[in-house]
Structures are given as C-alpha cells and as structure tokens.
Amino acid sequence: MGHPYSVPAVYDEPARGILSTLIALTTVCAIARVASRWIQKADSAADDYLSYLAYFLNLANLISGILLIPKHAVSLPGLMLGNPDDLDYITNSFIAIGIFYILTILLSKLSVLFLFRRIFTMHITTFRIAWWANLLFLVPCWTAPVFTLMGLSIARKDLRQSDISKIGTPVVAALNAFSDIMMLLLPVWSISKLRLPKQQKIALVGVFAVAMIATGVSIGRAALLFIRNHVQWNPAYNTYMDIVMTASETSAAFMCSCLPVLKPIIIKVNKLCSRSVSRITGTLQTGRRDPTGSKASRLSLHSDRDTDTWKVNSSQKGIHRVREYDVDVDVIPLQSGMRGHSPS
Template sequence: MASNLTSFPPSYIAETTGPRLIAIASVFIALDASIVALRFATRMTHKAKLGVDDYIIIPALVFSLGMCVISIVEVKIAGVGRHLPVLYIEDPQAVVNWAKCGYAIEEIYCAAVAIPKLSILASYLRILTAKPYRISTYIIGGIVSANAIAGIITSLASCRPFSARWDINLSTSNCLDAPRFWQGINIPSIATDVMMLLLPLPTIWGLHIDKKQKIALSGVFLLGSFGMIASIIRLVVTFRVTALSDGTWDSADIATWSLVESSCYLIAACLPALRPLYLGVINTLKSLSPYSTTQGQSSSGLDSSANPRRHLDIEMNPYRRIGPLGEEAYCPEYSSKAGQVPPTVATPVHAFDDSPHVKY
C-alpha cells in the first residue's frame, strides 16, 4: 500500500461517487415519505378500513428511510464513494467509520427489504380466499421473515470479536467475506419475489371478468417486480466485487442499489392502494377535457337504440357479492332506464380499497 498521496494520480485522489449517492438517497427520502402519505390520505378520503398491510407499511417506511439516511451518513463520515487506499492515508478515521457503518447498513437493509414484502403479502390475504393460496401466502411470509432474521444474525456474528471489522490490530481473516454475505441474502430474496409475483395470478385469471380487466389486475400485482429488478442488479454488483480491496469505492454502488431496492418494494406495496386516487384524477381530467364535452353534446341526438352502450347511465347502489365461493367478484345492483342496458362484466373487488369502483 502506498505511504503517501503523491503515489496516486490527482484524478484518483479526487474521484468520488458520494454526491451521486447522496442525491439518489435524497430523492427516495422524499418519494418514500410522499407515497406512504398518499396511501393513508387515499384511505381516509375514501373512508376505507385500515388493514394489516397498512399497519405494516409504517415500519417499512421507517427502515426504508433508514437505508437512505445511513447511505448519506456513510458518504459524510465514512468516505463512501472515495477510494480506500486514499482514505487510509488521508483520513484513517473515515475507514473505521466505514467499517462500523457496515454493520448498521446490513441490519437495516434486511428489515427494509423484508417488511414491505410482508405488507404486500398481507394485502394478498384480502383477495385470496382459497385455502391453498392463503397457506402459500403464509409460507412465503415465513420464508421472507426467516431470511431477514438470518441475515441480521449472520451480520452481527460476521466478525470475531465484534470489533475485528474495524480494528486494524485484529486479523481481518476473522470476518466473513462481505460480498458473499450480500449474495447469500439476495438469492433467497429474489426467489421469494418470483413466488410473490406468481401467487395471485391463478386467482385473477379465474375471475369472471373480461380479459382487459384481468390484464390490468395482473399489472397491479406485477408492480412488485420493480423491487426484484433492483435486487437482481444489486446481486450482479456484488458478484462483480470479488473483494473489498477498494471497499469504500465499491460500497457506493452496493449502497445505491440497496436503498433503491428497499424503496422499490415500499413503493410497489403502496401503488395499488393509490388506484382510487389515480381513477379520480383520470375522471377529473376527462370531465375537464373540451373534447369529451363536445363529443357528449354532439352524440346527444343519436338514437340510443343504435348503440345503447354509448349512452350507458346506471344508478349505482352498494355492491352485492356474486359468483362461487373462493372468488372475489362483485357486480352492482342497478336500475336501467329506457333504451339502456346494464354492464355485462362483473367488476372485481379492489383488494386495496373498500370504496366502489365501476369500469364498463
């Protein structure tokens, strides 16, 4: 190892990816807080009853924000984003801080990834009524929890003694290989992601609704793939890092994808609950559109019997359940007016909102 900074090119000494990590973390702090706030605002606006998935999302937000905060702290006091050989000479204390922060980010990461996934699984229980699917949901939740607990315990026991990670007087051979640790908790996490993506699809495609609605509902549940994509990219990064010889530099990429992954799971858990808000915005925009108003006026003189579905006007009453047991399909009671027909497709229960929504 070089003994003075003159051994390194000036560009190598000044090179850092820390500002990029701080910028990404700051964006996700605002995004995570906003998306959870909108989730609860939507619940209250539509007077929807809070479920287990809503309560779980609160600690999920805390740990997701924790990932962002610890990433910023690593840049500020631990030199993450800069080259480790430079820090050994220029700021040895930053190297000690980096090693200590490693413990914190590992424990926070395990919880930040697992808890929003548990919220997603809890939301599945709102719509999966068949016993085999509910049992599968609980099993996947158990695997997610066990993987997180195992990751935390392994991290805490990764060095013997505990201070061997940052104490230069102790042999680093007493610690586990950090990249292999990240890979060990990533692979089971990706496996559970795949299970979670596939689990609700048979139920959705078994509903008595048209194909477009089935595709739309499937898309809602596939939002969880955002987190899985980030997890796969992060796994690739850990395989690229064979050893932490330049640990503070390599840690910037790992920390970036770790916080992106946890935030994507949080956002994926909240987006389906925002569907009423999205529909309200779309309907408002349509009502304000001059084109829709003109079209409505120009078609008012047409014979409704020629195309009755274009003049559908149904007075909606509370929903009533239909279909065999095990299927969450609802359709509205209606009173049709002259020359009008009711919708021919049952509207699926919105798993994340108790307020009625109708699509024709």
C-alpha cells in the same frame, strides 16, 4: 452512477443525488397511500401499518447513507487519509444500514403478503398453502441467515471483506430475489379463477406485477455481489455501490408495496386533470370569434358536446334551443300547418 475506475474516484454528488431522489419518491408513495385509504374511507389494516413502518425504516436507511458522504465514505482521497473517527463512523453506519435494510425488506414483503390476504380469500386451500409457504420462506429461510450475517458483522466490526461475507451475502441476496419471485406468483392463480373478462384479469395481474421492479433490483444486486468477488474496485466505489444498491432495493420494495393500493388517488387525479382540460377547452371554444363579425354567424352556434341546435325565430327575434335527442319526429305527428316550425 459513477464508474469503478473514474479519477479522482469521488462519488459524493452521484450518491447524494440518488439518495435524495429516492427520499422524494418514497415520500410521495407514502402520502399517496394515506390519501388513497382516506378517499376510500377505509380503516387502516395490517398491511397499511407494516408499510408505514417500512417507510420510516427506509427513510432512516437513506438518511444514514447521506450522512456517510461528509465522512468521505465514497471518496477515495478522503478514505486514503485514514481518519480513525471517520472510519469508525463508517463502520457503525454500515451496521445500522444493514439492520434498516433487513427490517425494511421484511416489513415491505409482509405488507404485500397481508394485502394479498385481505384481497383474496384464505378459504381456498391452494391459496392458503401458497400464502403460508411464502411467509415461512421469508421468515425462517431468509431472515434467519441474514440476521446471522448481521450478527457476525457486529461481532467483527467489518465483515465485508471476509470469506463468510463473500459467500454468504450473495447467497442471501439470491434468496431474497427468489422470495420476490414466489410472491409475484402468489396472486396469479387466484386471479385466474375469477369470473372476469380476460382483459380485466390481465389488468389485475399487471397491477400486482409492479413488484417486478423490486424483483429486478434484487436480482441485479445479487448478480453485482457475485461479480464483485471477482473484480477489483477501489474502496470508494465499493462503498458507493453498497450504499446505492441497498437503498435502491429497500426503496423499490417499499414503493411496490404501495402501488397496488393507489388506484383511488390515481382515479381522483385523472378526473381532476380531465375536468381541467375540459374547462380549458371550453374556454378556448367560447372565446372564438367569427372573423366576419356578421350577426347571422354569431347567432348560428353549434355545441359539439350535447349536439344542441340553435335557431332564430324571426317573429320573436329570439333564440330557441332545440335538443335533437329530445325530439323524435317519427313519433310526434306534425300537422300540415305546423311543418317547418320549431316545436313549442
């Protein structure tokens, strides 16, 4: 991912590689979500629309980061040239990235909240209170401060080096991480009350716990912003980390909003893979030949899948298949003259 003291401090390739990878991963998640809902034959709900909108906003965020690379935003030699047009473009792009960041995080979390609302009943008082607490914390307590910082950034054109930014940005990032933790705890109580085996409860909690990925990224970004106030990074690396960490957090938030609803397509893909493996295995087993090439060995065949037994009838010189699980010798009385012959 680069190093703050690398020489000549050009981070074009790492930034382009990370952003391109995130575009590919988020696009796969978006397509998989659409396919899963189609497999279920389910109508789109509020959480689906919010997630799709979050995808396009995150895509705009990632593309904006890629477009900054030709403008020498993550190259120290290019920044040292001080091209006024490039510097203005970088400033305006960071304002756009900030807006995309806020809206993507907000919509991704709202998508998860409305997914919980769709899955769990709002008639349970405890869950209803916890759901509204999450919503109110997300909208007023996080969205209001972050939009305030964004407004000051637009007014001053560059707020990243101001005292307000050095204090406000890490605080807002910490509030975002705390909101992630609150949302992680939301479905746990409801799942614990379900009448399911313990293993299934753990599996359900694990499905929703994938949001820990986004939470980890949020905590890491908040810690990085606090650390950055006490270290001296070159401007190119500073810009590079802003682009990469912002893109990683928004992409992780979007992907985590999709993962809990991808079970249908995962099952479908698993079945297709199992069938392909079975066909390949069957072809290999059918293609085997006895090295002796004897007639008796070719007629003595065994099938492991249905435990069929193939026998040779000497009088008719043909093959009769007898399913072992279709014949119960303890129930069917065999006459003394019929013993030793295959049942007709």
